[in-house]
Amino acid sequence: MDVAWLVVALAGAGLVAGLLAGLFGIGGGAILVPVFYQVFGLIGIDEAIRMHLSVGTSLAIIVPTSIRSFLSHKAKGAVDMELLRTYIIAVPTGVLLATLVFASISSEGLRIVFAAIAVLVGIRLVVNRSNWQLGDELPKGIKRFGVGALIGFLSTLMGIGGGVLNNTFMTLFNRPIHQAVATSSGVGVLISVPGFVGSIWAGWGAEGLPFLSTGYVNWLAVALIIPVTLLVAPVGVKIAHKLEKRQLEIGFGIFMFIVAGRFILSVLQG
Known part of the structure; x- marks a missing residue:
């Protein structure tokens, strides 16, 4: 594999991911994973490990960004620390179980999982209603x-990083979106740190990994993506401020449908 082409392709991925992150206001794997999947395909990464590598590398990138985001939100008092404390064991437990599945699940299985959640998120964004609520108080105890x-x-x-899912959970129970976003930054830390370590363990010794990879984490991608996305994201933000909130919701919903369609098609094509 030509390392120069890998660098060029990953830099391009950073440009796309940064622009979309700034435009839609979400910078995690919902954007990075499908972009990585396309780029790793262009440079010839085996289909059997391409999705695993995309997921693991995305989790590694989310670690520093989620920690920085959480500390910033916490300093402003926007995080629901009570909810986050009840997540300290629950969320990593889910991550641990997912790591065990991750080590054995096929690439097709990962794409189906991503596509299914993407469709559900897309539907909620496109057909969103302000009265879509399950209650006024978050569940407690074993349910939480x-x-x-x-x-x-x-x-x-x-x-x-869990933002898409936790935001949905909190807003369905009448929590303000700003509090949901702030709290989700802490959820991102609880997910990305053990998930990143688990990705290295799950992919240890896997064949066909690209240059500078440890397990299912590609360090070249991590080193290139973070600065490029930070540089380009403000451009997406400027575009976003020229659009209405509803337009952004529909735009991101359509993006989720396109990603889901792409993954489903790749599975059907074998």
Whole structure:
């Protein structure tokens, strides 16, 4: 594999991911994983490990960004620390279970999981209604533990920081979106740190990994993507401020449908 082409392709991925992250206001794996999947395909990464590598590398990138985001939100008092404390065991439990599945699940299985969640998220964004609520108070006890574990489990298999799922959970129970976003930054830490370590373990010794990879984490991608996305994201933000909130919701919903369609098509084509 030509390392120069890998660098060029990953830099291009950073440009796309940064622009979309700034435009849609979400910078995690919901954007990075499908972009990585395309780029790793262009440079000839085997289909059998391409999705695993995309998920693991995405989780590695989310580690520093989620920690920085969480500390910033916490300093402003926007994080629901009570909810986050109840997640401390629940979310990593889900991540641990997902890591065990991640080590054995096929590439097709990972793509189906991502596509299914992407469709559900897309539907909620495109057909969103302000009166879509399940209650006024968040569930407690074993129910909350179960939700936290599920968020950790699905987010790890998707390579995302949990923001999409936790935001949905909190807003469905009448929590302000700003509090949901702030709290989700802490959820991202609980998911990405053990998920990143698990990705290295799950892919240890795997064949066909690209240059500078440890397990299912490609360090070249990590080193290139973070600065490039930070550089380009403000451009997407400027575009976003020229659009209405509803337009952004529909735009991101359509993006999720396109990603889901791409993954489903790749599975059907074998």
